[in-house]
Amino acid sequence: MLTGGEGNDLLAGDEGDDTYIFNRGDGVDVIEDSGGYWDEHENWVSANNVLVFGDGITPAMVTALLDQNQNVTLDLGGGDSVNIGWRERPSIQRIVFSDGTQFAIENVLSGTPTANPLADRVIHQGDNFSLSVAGTAFVDFDGDSLNYIATLADGSALPAWLAFDGATGTFSGVPGNWDVASLDLTVTATDPLGQSASSGFKLDILNAND
Numbered sequence: 407m408l409t410g411g412e413g414n415d416l417l418a419g420d421e422g423d424d425t426y427i428f429n430r431g432d433g434v435d436v437i438e439d440s441g442g443y444w445d446e447h448e449n450w451v452s453a454n455n456v457l458v459f460g461d462g463i464t465p466a467m468v469t470a471l472l473d474q475n476q477n478v479t480l481d482l483g484g485g486d487s488v489n490i491g492w493r494e495r496p497s498i499q500r501i502v503f504s505d506g507t508q509f510a511i512e513n514v515l516s517g518t519p520t521a522n523p524l525a526d527r528v529i530h531q532g533d534n535f536s537l538s539v540a541g542t543a544f545v546d547f548d549g550d551s552l553n554y555i556a557t558l559a560d561g562s563a564l565p566a567w568l569a570f571d572g573a574t575g576t577f578s579g580v581p582g583n584w585d586v587a588s589l590d591l592t593v594t595a596t597d598p599l600g601q602s603a604s605s606g607f608k609l610d611i612l613n614a615n616d
Contacts, residue, residue, distance in 0.1 A: 429459075434486070440495075441499065457490070468481070472493060519544050525607060528612065550598055552596065587610075
């Protein structure tokens with residue numbers, strides 16, 4: 407774990423996955439890290455380096471700036487910033503905020519929504535099922551509103567008993583005896599520019615006597 411503290415610092419990582427800490431008032435920091443390595447087959451393997459922002463820093467405060475050499479600076483205003491290197495191979499792969507919200511750096515730079523894993527669910531026939539995925543499974547670094555669609559994993563429509571509200575990202579419904587099944591579901595969130603991300607989960611509907 408590397409932190410520069412107050413003042414302008416150069417933080418240099420090593421091979422492997424590194425964590426960098428940045429707090430308000432830390433000034434202008436530069437992170438130097440290869441962000442990965444070439445394997446024996448000459449394929450680029452990305453690392454999992456993480457930049458952790460401290461208390462009081464929110465996504466709305468961070469602006470990604472690109473200079474003429476395609477180097478990226480995450481600017482927080484007030485003289486605070488973090489340079490994360492070349493756009494094509496940034497020194498970090500994830501940004502994590504103090505409330506646990508996290509973004510893939512590629513999604514930050516491209517403006518694409520970030521999809522987090524959805525936990526599998528188990529319910530019984532007759533249960534009143536309700537699940538909202540908005541704001542938890544999907545987040546947008548730019549704060550754009552997202553629209554949601556849900557399908558079975560093969561792209562086909564949801565079963566008749568299971569409704570999905572695309573504006574709120576909420577599933578609801580009560581399965582009957584004939585709806586006992588194991589469903590693979592996919593949810594896709596799309597921002598106003600048409601950029602999207604998807605996440606899936608399994609919903610098992612058991613017989614009430616199981």
